Amino acid sequence: MNVVKRLISANSSEILEMNAVELKQSIKASEGRVVLSENVTIREPLVDDITNSEIARAFGADLILLNCFDVLAPKIYGLADESENIITNLRHLIGCPIGVNLEPVDLKAKMSENRLDISKGRQASTETVMQAEKLGFDFICLTGNPGTGVSNQQIVEAIKIAKQNFSGLIIAGKMHGAGVSEAVVDLEATGEFLEAGADIILVPAVGTVPGFDEKQLKEVVKLVHQKDGLALSAIGTSQEGSDVTTIKSIALKNKICGVDIQHIGDAGYGGVAPVENIYELSKVLRGVRHTVSVMARSINR
Template structure:
């Protein structure tokens, strides 16, 4: 299996979930995931934010805010012709594509006003079956701000995803999602592993208050003990911070041992500032691998 950071597009898009997981693992903590808010008008209107992120070094693309029952991806051509928009996007940017689905808990103890979302954005059997039919490479079971996603609901949704989805399952929290409970602890990580998650989300060091290097490292060690991957997540709008902040976070998370580094969508029109995607990539794998990823043609 070729490591993801060195693989050609023709090799990447043929990978099944087991092969993709191994390819990420073989990349030694140097994989970059860019999240973007799919329905929002893209930064450069006639192309997608996914293409923009890929061109600045992203290895994986995660679509946020997308109603998978009525998908809308800004900047994607010919959406009115009945084609599979997710497959079209995979071909355009040459990257594995994932979507966020949110395990909303109606009984959650909220710290703020609840944000109601479309059914097509929630983690149900119907939405999971839909993304499976659409050829999505991975699903991320997490919560946006104020949506009322709880840890318990995420754990429950992992089992649902195992039954209805063939791709990789990412699960966990990037921030509180408006709920009054710990964002992460070792018990939560353990239960996600037991439920069958392939990749566990850990808030990036320097984002959620109280997430220390020791805490993140312990969570990563627990994941790796069970052959599960770990992903740090910058999901607190700090993806729009200065490059010095991004560089510091990237190195801290690499010291903690994560396999994937996520950068969120709070930037230009629903994608992180491109210079921050570039800086994150450069910090964790150097200029050579960054330029390799940026320059490698999707026709290879």
């Protein structure tokens, strides 16, 4: 592996040339200062003639994760393109890595709420993973939206499929229950995700799900780092729409616990977090200098 620049200091031309191993190392080298913004693609965006991804990138996001994107019927509101070049074209507009949620639905899981049925193109399968590879995504996130019935065991099976059919990074884990009656996070499941081949383990951010505290997060992060993985904390409980003070508190607590990437969800107006919260998250994690750098640095560099 070549020595790479840390993600928070690299130009778009350098970032987009990175393979999965190099991107992982670039994130690791950024020492807990990487921001991932999740965006809904099936809703009219915050500004109607541009994508939510462009908005999130402009306010400090380093990585973009597309939610509710159907890989078998690709469409992103704000981007007049429904071809197989859609992700290549979006990457050209924002100059950073792009991922997609694929949901490992478990039809046998014991549910704690009514199941929400989702399209085949949003579910994790060999077909959808191969299509994500064809579309050119930089990473896949194997997780679940509220009520979809994603289980930890089914995530393990999906990781194995992704490992065989996808060349990018694999993120795996749950940011909330996804409607299933089981622990959202436990060390045994984390170990199984890593053993199956996950590169990045997703866990809820401290302060977002009941009872998950700093001690538990530190245990998960320690295990993940011992296995040469990265840890991602997720604000996926609509608290991305909270006041700035709440965002700042969550960001600092989770950085102290040692996570490598901090995710901010899509539950704001138009399917993207309030822009001031993306900006504040960035400032807490890396200060004004690096925040201005990612906001102002031309994607043509």
